[in-house]
Amino acid sequence: MxxxxxxxxxxxxxxxxxxxxxxxxxxxxxxxxxxxxxxxAIRTAYKNINTATVTAEVFKYESAGCAEDGQVKYFFNQKKEIVKIVESGSIGDGSWSREFYFQSGKLIFSYESQIGGPADGPETKNEYRTYIKGDQVLRFMEDKNIVPSGEKSADALKASYKLIKAYTTKKFAEALCG
Incomplete structure (x- = not known):
């Protein structure tokens, strides 16, 4: 038993x-x-934003040790909502461009391109893509490789929302370099 x-x-x-x-x-x-x-769905929204009729506003900024020739470009849909922000600049021998895409006021995708290298050496290029839903990273890519998200993807989230706030204050260097 x-x-x-x-x-x-x-x-x-x-x-x-x-x-x-x-x-x-x-x-x-x-x-x-x-x-x-x-x-x-994020890729579809990305395509829609880039093919839609939008209006743009461009602002310049500089900050010693942080950015030379900094530029922030805001794109607005027909409802006057920010749907895209492109931030770019350079320092020394390097430059960058970051694109942030929004849906209903929330970041859904970011793309960053960095180009640089020593003055006498080869130029390097890095690309970063972050797919986001509900402020949570779904996928992070470095160049064409899917890698674990980390500081770079967290920085994209922080920078995007700082740029939204900076639109009202126009203190771009403070938001990005401070």
Whole structure:
């Protein structure tokens, strides 16, 4: 009798473990599908923003040790909502350009390009893409590789919202360099 009870107990554990693994696998697959669908929606929004009729306002800024020839360009949709911000500048032998895309006031995508290198050496170029939903990073890419998100993607989120606030104050150097 004890052997039968032990056998039932062991079988119950095996069934529970199998069910848990199956459920975990389904949750992971669903999560991957949700992420893929969200990224597809972000790409569609990106295309729509870049093909829509928008108005733009351009501002210049500089800050010693932070940015030379800094420029911030705001793009507005028909409802006067900020849908895109392009911030660029240079310092020393390097330059950058960052694009931030918004939907309903929330950052959904950022693209950053950095070009630079020593004056007597080869030029290097780096690209960073961050896909965001609900202020959470869905995917971070360095050049063409998907990598774990980190400081660079967190910086994109912070910078984008600082730039939105800076639109009202016009203190761009303070927002980006301070």
């Amino acid at each position: 004890n052997v039968l009870i032990r056998l039932q107990f062991i079988l119950s554990i095996v069934v529970c473990i199998t069910c848990a693994k199956t459920y975990a696998s389904q949750v992971t697959e669903q999560s991957a599908m949700d992420t893929s669908a969200a990224i597809a």
